[in-house]
Amino acid sequence: MSPNPQRWTAAEIPAQAGKLALITGANSGIGCQTALELARARCGVILGCRDRIRGDAARAHILALVPAAHVEVLALDLASLESVRAAADRFLSTGRHLSPLINNAGVLAPPRRQLTRDGFELQFGTNHLGHFALTGLLLPALLSPDAIPGAAPSRIVTVSSIAHRGAAMDFADLQWERGYRPWPAYRRSKLANLLFGFELERRLEKARAAAFSVVVHPGVSSTNLFAAGPGQGHGLIARLTPAVIALFAQSGAQGALPTLYAATAPEIRGGHFYGCDGFREMRGYPVEVRAETQAYDEAMAAKLWEVSENLTGVKYPLPESQP
Numbered sequence: 472m473s474p475n476p477q478r479w480t481a482a483e484i485p486a487q488a489g490k491l492a493l494i495t496g497a498n499s500g501i502g503c504q505t506a507l508e509l510a511r512a513r514c515g516v517i518l519g520c521r522d523r524i525r526g527d528a529a530r531a532h533i534l535a536l537v538p539a540a541h542v543e544v545l546a547l548d549l550a551s552l553e554s555v556r557a558a559a560d561r562f563l564s565t566g567r568h569l570s571p572l573i574n575n576a577g578v579l580a581p582p583r584r585q586l587t588r589d590g591f592e593l594q595f596g597t598n599h600l601g602h603f604a605l606t607g608l609l610l611p612a613l614l615s616p617d618a619i620p621g622a623a624p625s626r627i628v629t630v631s632s633i634a635h636r637g638a639a640m641d642f643a644d645l646q647w648e649r650g651y652r653p654w655p656a657y658r659r660s661k662l663a664n665l666l667f668g669f670e671l672e673r674r675l676e677k678a679r680a681a682a683f684s685v686v687v688h689p690g691v692s693s694t695n696l697f698a699a700g701p702g703q704g705h706g707l708i709a710r711l712t713p714a715v716i717a718l719f720a721q722s723g724a725q726g727a728l729p730t731l732y733a734a735t736a737p738e739i740r741g742g743h744f745y746g747c748d749g750f751r752e753m754r755g756y757p758v759e760v761r762a763e764t765q766a767y768d769e770a771m772a773a774k775l776w777e778v779s780e781n782l783t784g785v786k787y788p789l790p791e792s793q794p
């Protein structure tokens with residue numbers, strides 16, 4: 472990777488006054504740091520959280536550091552399409568414009584196969600399908616910048632991972648009914664994040680919509696992710712994984728920088744992927760990075776889109792194509 476003289480930090484976030492962001496999984500780790508820094512830049516923030524107590528605690532944490540912040544908690548369980556629909560309806564009923572939407576929440580490699588409320592494998596269902604449904608349902612709020620004179624296009628930022636590398640997208644067994652393996656299932660869900668984010672950009676562009684979609688990854692960051700997933704196993708490796716990761720991982724605050732950069736920097740372009748500039752992209756400052764080749768496979772992305780529409784019942788209110 473070429474040197475990155477920019478070394479962008481949260482101090483460079485342009486003023487966000489008047490904006491309203493929704494961040495999924497904002498009670499912990501990268502999502503919480505993202506919400507905090509957006510709030511510091513005067514962006515109103517909505518914390519999409521599945522647990523009210525953890526959501527309220529995150530809100531109190533942000534308000535303690537930024538007393539003037541506008542912070543709301545929105546009940547949102549991405550592992551339940553009913554909850555996703557209810558959250559989107561609640562937001563839409565307020566008639567407010569939304570930007571950015573940050574699809575951040577995630578689960579990593581639970582040792583045994585688990586299912587969402589709707590019977591999807593937990594990682595594919597939460598990390599991909601939940602966000603696919605949420606984004607489609609919230610699109611009317613993202614595409615209403617006409618209400619704000621001179622508003623810039625809305626942004627949709629989806630958080631993937633360097634773990635998308637080496638993933639296999641097996642459409643014959645998307646729910647891992649045969650031979651569930653925790654890490655390959657995580658990898659696939661993170662490849663799905665990329666395929667979705669890039670396909671969404673192509674569709675927004677085709678429809679000439681006033682929004683763009685980008686994908687980011689946070690390197691390897693010390694958050695709750697490893698304890699909540701692999702740490703639930705019983706073996707020695709399961710118990711050691713969170714501690715080993717914590718030894719070499721960067722902080723959650725540093726890991727949030729690619730998300731913050733993609734959500735706010737003026738030079739960001741739709742359909743691109745932003746990560747970290749350090750060794751093997753595991754740490755460092757935000758920079759544009761290249762995803763694995765299959766993430767750019769348009770046929771695979773179109774197929775995933777169709778399957779996702781069928782599984783979630785959410786159709787995006789975008790014209791198929793325009794001349």
Ligand SMILES: NC(=O)c1ccc[n+]([C@@H]2O[C@H](COP(=O)([O-])OP(=O)(O)OC[C@H]3O[C@@H](n4cnc5c(N)ncnc54)[C@H](OP(=O)(O)O)[C@@H]3O)[C@@H](O)[C@H]2O)c1
Pocket residue numbers: 495496497498499500501502519520521522525547548549550551575576577578579597630631632633634688689690691692693694695696697699720726
């Ligand atoms: N940390 C890393 O090194 C790393 C590397 C690559 C990619 N990522 C990605 O970064 C994103 C954020 O992860 P993190 O590292 O900040 O981990 P984290 O601290 O565990 O945060 C994950 C967040 O997702 C929420 N979440 C999980 N399942 C949910 C559901 N069904 N509905 C709504 N929210 C749900 C969690 O809520 P609860 O607190 O209620 O569980 C939590 O707020 C994830 O997409 C992850 O894949 C992280």
